[in-house]
Amino acid sequence: MDELILTQDEIKKIAHDFMQEYFAEVEEIVGFHVEFINENGFIEPSVDYSSLRVFLDTAANDLKSLDPGIFNSLLIKLHSDVASLHNYFTKLTKNLQISKVVYVRDFLENIKLFVDLQDDMKKTDGQKGKYKSLMLQAENQLEAMKEIKTKEDLAKQKNLKRRYADALHKYSECEEELKVIRKKLKYLEEVFQEEFFEQFEQYRDYYLSVLKRVVNVKAYYFDKLLWYNAKDSEIIRKFFKDSKIEGDYETKTFVKYYIRNLNIDQTKEHSWHAYLTEVLRMLD
Numbered sequence: 001m002d003e004l005i006l007t008q009d010e011i012k013k014i015a016h017d018f019m020q021e022y023f024a025e026v027e028e029i030v031g032f033h034v035e036f037i038n039e040n041g042f043i044e045p046s047v048d049y050s051s052l053r054v055f056l057d058t059a060a061n062d063l064k065s066l067d068p069g070i071f072n073s074l075l076i077k078l079h080s081d082v083a084s085l086h087n088y089f090t091k092l093t094k095n096l097q098i099s100k101v102v103y104v105r106d107f108l109e110n111i112k113l114f115v116d117l118q119d120d121m122k123k124t125d126g127q128k129g130k131y132k133s134l135m136l137q138a139e140n141q142l143e144a145m146k147e148i149k150t151k152e153d154l155a156k157q158k159n160l161k162r163r164y165a166d167a168l169h170k171y172s173e174c175e176e177e178l179k180v181i182r183k184k185l186k187y188l189e190e191v192f193q194e195e196f197f198e199q200f201e202q203y204r205d206y207y208l209s210v211l212k213r214v215v216n217v218k219a220y221y222f223d224k225l226l227w228y229n230a231k232d233s234e235i236i237r238k239f240f241k242d243s244k245i246e247g248d249y250e251t252k253t254f255v256k257y258y259i260r261n262l263n264i265d266q267t268k269e270h271s272w273h274a275y276l277t278e279v280l281r282m283l284d
Helices: 008-022 024-039 049-066 074-095 099-110 112-144 151-191 193-230 234-242 249-259 266-284
Strands: none
Touching: 008 024, 008 099, 024 074, 024 193, 049 074, 049 193, 049 234, 049 249, 049 266, 074 099, 074 193, 099 112, 099 193, 112 151, 151 193, 193 234, 249 266
């Protein structure tokens, strides 16, 4: 087999083509939502609303239980978008942390050169096993011929020795071929590493940052629309009055209400109190 050498341009192109295909799904998802945000003139809030998602869900569920009517079609859509995008962001973040697995399982295992070499290795290894069996077969037959009594025995012995020698030669050729194949596989594993991980990290960091921005913007507008609808609800206004909740109809006011009603002497509510305090700090 000829020596395998790839130019830097070939390496870059192969890695780039993989990135385009591997990140195609997230590009489509991100592209759709970014276009929607830009077309509607949505702004990105200074507060990280994606970090408030747990409380936003809690507030939404509480307000919905008081008056399901506040959940119009747009609010339902925004709520669904925030949940699905957040789940996708979490899953994507987890999957993209295992870049070494992606490199071997998804990148190398789909490069034609690499796949062809693996196929050649399997085929050659199978041939090697076949010649080893022929060697053992001839060897056993030679050992069984304890005495050479006739010309026929001598001819048979010579034939077996020739068969053994032929199988040994082929076996040795297979071993040499396997060495060459393994060397080429190792070359491919090493030659792509630097370029792959450099490009992969750029793509990963870009899409995760844009996706987080999308989640943040949608969570922000979900929050604003939730309270815009809530303040027009007679049921919710009565609830605020009866519960002595003072302040504007907004998440910050509801967080204060939750903190006020927590029993922090109960161990299970310590972490919830700490979370709500952090949410309040972010909203101040």
